[in-house]
Amino acid sequence: MSTIAHxxxxxxxxxxAATAEAQRSPGSTRxxxxxxxxxxxxxxxxxxxxQHAFGENYLQEGVDxxxxxxxxxxxxxxxxxxxxxIQSNKTRPIAEHFDWVHTVEREKIxxxxxxxxxxxxAPLNICLQxxxxxxxxxxxxxxxxxxxxxxxxxxxxxLQLRGLMAIPEPTDEESGQRAAFRRMRELFxxxxxxxxxxxxxxxxxxxxMRAAILEGATIVRVGSAIFGARSYNKG
Ligand SMILES: *Cc1c(COP(=O)(O)O)cnc(C)c1O
Numbered sequence: 001m002s003t004i005a006h007x008x009x010x011x012x013x014x015x016x017a018a019t020a021e022a023q024r025s026p027g028s029t030r031x032x033x034x035x036x037x038x039x040x041x042x043x044x045x046x047x048x049x050x051q052h053a054f055g056e057n058y059l060q061e062g063v064d065x066x067x068x069x070x071x072x073x074x075x076x077x078x079x080x081x082x083x084x085x086i087q088s089n090k091t092r093p094i095a096e097h098f099d100w101v102h103t104v105e106r107e108k109i110x111x112x113x114x115x116x117x118x119x120x121x122a123p124l125n126i127c128l129q130x131x132x133x134x135x136x137x138x139x140x141x142x143x144x145x146x147x148x149x150x151x152x153x154x155x156x157x158x159l160q161l162r163g164l165m166a167i168p169e170p171t172d173e174e175s176g177q178r179a180a181f182r183r184m185r186e187l188f189x190x191x192x193x194x195x196x197x198x199x200x201x202x203x204x205x206x207x208x209m210r211a212a213i214l215e216g217a218t219i220v221r222v223g224s225a226i227f228g229a230r231s232y233n234k235g
Contacts, residue, residue, distance in 0.1 A: 004042060005049035007226045008033070011209075015220065018213035029213050032081055032202075034223030036061070037230045040068035046226065047076060055102075055221050057084030063097050083165075083221060085139055092116045095158075100125040102165040102202050102221075105141045110153045117158035125162045126153060127202050130187065132180050133169035140166065143187055150196050163200030163218070164188050170207065177208040181215035188216070 001009075011031060019029050034055040035043050043054055043065060056062030059082075066080055081100040086109050094101060095116035104110050104126050117124050128149055131140030141149055146164070154161045164187060168180035181203055188201050204212025206225035213220065224230060 002045055004045040008049045011225050018210045022214045030219050032219050032221045033226050034221050038227045040065050042227055043069050053079040055081040055083045059090050063093050066097050102127040103129045105129045107152050114156035114158040123158050123160040126159050127163050127165040130164050130166045132166040132184050163198040165202035174211050177211035181212050185216040
């Protein structure tokens with residue numbers, strides 16, 4: 001078995017175990033394999049091992065990879081998620097090539113993505129990024145502003161608002177990890193109570209996915225635990 005296949009199996013087992021421990025239904029946490037900085041060959045290896053959803057942070061790299069993978073596997077249905085910062089003049093390729101965007105934090109970006117989503121494609125699935133730890137340097141909308149943004153995004157015709165995403169301040173302590181994820185869960189529940197039809201909480205990465213699943217993550221975004229350490233980081 002290849003290293004990537006082996007790692008995918010281990011991560012999948014950890015997801016199954018944490019989902020069961022949380023007494024959540026089997027299959028309620030999906031794995032997004034974050035392939036940023038790794039080549040199309042690594043994605044093809046993961047596809048061969050049964051993985052179908054991939055996350056990319058850097059637009060040009062992501063679009064090139066999507067094209068290369070499609071050329072290698074023209075009949076394969078895959079799901080591509082954009083999870084990096086979005087510049088407002090770079091929304092068109094995101095709207096044209098991706099199925100999901102996890103990092104919407106401004107109405108202006110959402111409006112552009114909706115306007116630029118090609119007619120033949122299904123609506124673009126959207127998560128709003130929340131600055132849940134209140135870090136000055138972090139992207140994301142403040143928790144108190146999420147409801148207003150969600151209401152606006154929910155009206156845009158070519159978008160499907162699915163939920164919330166966060167990257168909490170890193171901490172080694174599981175209790176601290178869980179506290180931030182719990183605040184996300186509460187925010188998510190409060191939006192649903194307001195009538196927004198959300199089904200996605202995108203939270204948890206290689207180092208904190210267990211805590212995220214215990215607090216209700218429905219998508220964990222896992223890179224290094226699958227593909228190995230990144231040799232460079234453009235972020
Ligand atoms: C890189 C990245 C991940 C994956 O991080 P790992 O620690 O490698 O699992 C998840 N989400 C976002 C937004 C990222 O940029």
